[in-house]
Amino acid sequence: MTVNAFGAYAGDQPLQALTISRRPVAAHDVQIDIAFCGVCHSDLHQVRAEWAGTLFPCVPGHEIVGRVSAIGSDVSAFKVGDLVGVGCIVDSCRTCEDCDEGLENYCDTMIGTYNSPTPDAPGHTLGGYSEKIVVSERYVLRVSHSEAQLAAVAPLLCAGITTWSPLRHWNVGPGKKVGIVGIGGLGHMGVKLAHALGAHVVAFTTSESKRKDALALGADEVVVSRNEDEMRAHRKSFDFILNTVAAPHPLDAFLALLKRDGAMTLVGAPSTPHPSPNVFSLIMKRRALAGSLIGGIPETQEMLDFCAKHNIVSDIELIRADEINAAYERMLKGDVKYRFVIDNASLSADA
Numbered sequence: 001m002t003v004n005a006f007g008a009y010a011g012d013q014p015l016q017a018l019t020i021s022r023r024p025v026a027a028h029d030v031q032i033d034i035a036f037c038g039v040c041h042s043d044l045h046q047v048r049a050e051w052a053g054t055l056f057p058c059v060p061g062h063e064i065v066g067r068v069s070a071i072g073s074d075v076s077a078f079k080v081g082d083l084v085g086v087g088c089i090v091d092s093c094r095t096c097e098d099c100d101e102g103l104e105n106y107c108d109t110m111i112g113t114y115n116s117p118t119p120d121a122p123g124h125t126l127g128g129y130s131e132k133i134v135v136s137e138r139y140v141l142r143v144s145h146s147e148a149q150l151a152a153v154a155p156l157l158c159a160g161i162t163t164w165s166p167l168r169h170w171n172v173g174p175g176k177k178v179g180i181v182g183i184g185g186l187g188h189m190g191v192k193l194a195h196a197l198g199a200h201v202v203a204f205t206t207s208e209s210k211r212k213d214a215l216a217l218g219a220d221e222v223v224v225s226r227n228e229d230e231m232r233a234h235r236k237s238f239d240f241i242l243n244t245v246a247a248p249h250p251l252d253a254f255l256a257l258l259k260r261d262g263a264m265t266l267v268g269a270p271s272t273p274h275p276s277p278n279v280f281s282l283i284m285k286r287r288a289l290a291g292s293l294i295g296g297i298p299e300t301q302e303m304l305d306f307c308a309k310h311n312i313v314s315d316i317e318l319i320r321a322d323e324i325n326a327a328y329e330r331m332l333k334g335d336v337k338y339r340f341v342i343d344n345a346s347l348s349a350d351a
């Protein structure tokens with residue numbers, strides 16, 4: 001099947017309209033008519049070849065929501081018409097310890113929604129900036145939000161789970177003081193989720209203009225991280241800090257805010273390294289510095305169900321697919337509140 005998509009043929013070229021093929025629906029496959037796809041900063045890193053190993057043509061997009069339009073003969077968990085989502089993972093080995101534990105995100109042969117090897121043409125996976133996708137049912141998520149919320153649900157499939165997984169792993173909840181660094185797509189979801197989990201949430205931003213908004217998102221306090229006095233006031237007070245910043249920056253300033261045994265987890269993935277933290281920032285208070293990669297399929301479902309129950313969605317700006325190059329430029333300037341989402345109807349021939 002041939003479908004319309006948006007992607008790039010090289011890292012230094014803008015994204016453009018192209019057509020791609022999707023495999024026939026096999027026994028365990030679900031075919032999804034994609035309604036909306038969120039725009040993650042990882043899409044930009046990958047399609048512009050800022051990270052190593054980009055395979056072209058590259059069709060990004062791993063915050064996919066839509067309706068099931070066909071199912072394979074052995075699919076029982078989904079039916080045609082269901083609202084569903086697909087995040088960053090479309091396959092994995094299914095047999096290793098990580099897969100067994102529902103942490104497919106750490107499987108050594110995890111197949112990403114784009115830029116991973118596949119027997120399907122053109123030999124690597126192609127993502128959600130497209131009209132349809134065919135995915136094995138094991139990696140398809142149920143969406144129980146209302147249809148009216150669907151566009152704003154899309155970013156939960158990456159920004160939501162990438163913040164939910166570490167917040168849960170590091171036991172964020174009532175009585176914990178939690179910092180979220182970088183109030184972009186991931187960070188604004190981190191604020192919403194940490195607040196809903198009952199923590200005392202402090203948002204760290206470099207943008208004075210986000211000070212008020214961050215309170216509205218659910219932060220109890222906001223710190224403009226360029227202001228040293230504001231930073232100093234929070235020294236040695238945090239249980240946990242989630243750092244979502246997409247660019248290299250000195251980590252010591254944030255490590256100094258952790259109390260004894262506190263941890264900072266990095267989820268931001270800049271293409272060039274952060275300046276090394278001073279080892280004394282860690283050893284003096286037995287602090288930990290960690291990383292976390294998206295989340296597994298069961299915890300993604302748990303997060304979606306939690307968000308539906310607590311009426312949590314992303315704050316979005318809806319765009320047409322042909323506005324994606326301009327949207328990337330705005331994302332680089334921090335000029336998005338807080339996630340661009342593509343209306344995939346704009347890909348159809350008569351849009």
Ligand code: NAP
Pocket residue numbers: 039040041042043045158159162181182183184185186187204205206207210244245246247248249266267268269270292293294295331332334338
């Ligand atoms: P985003 O929407 O662009 O947000 C990043 C935020 O970081 C910006 O809004 C800005 O927030 C802050 N920031 C940007 N440049 C900065 C700088 N030079 N110094 C300090 N702060 C800066 O990006 P995103 O989609 O949330 O993604 C964030 C990062 O996470 C990307 O690197 C992405 O690839 C990565 N990621 C990782 C995973 C994972 O599994 N680990 C999953 C998804 C994405 P303020 O204006 O508030 O300062």
Ligand code: ZN
Pocket residue numbers: 040041042043062088158159
């Ligand atoms: Zn992402």
Ligand code: ZN
Pocket residue numbers: 092093094095096097098099100104107108109
């Ligand atoms: Zn595995």
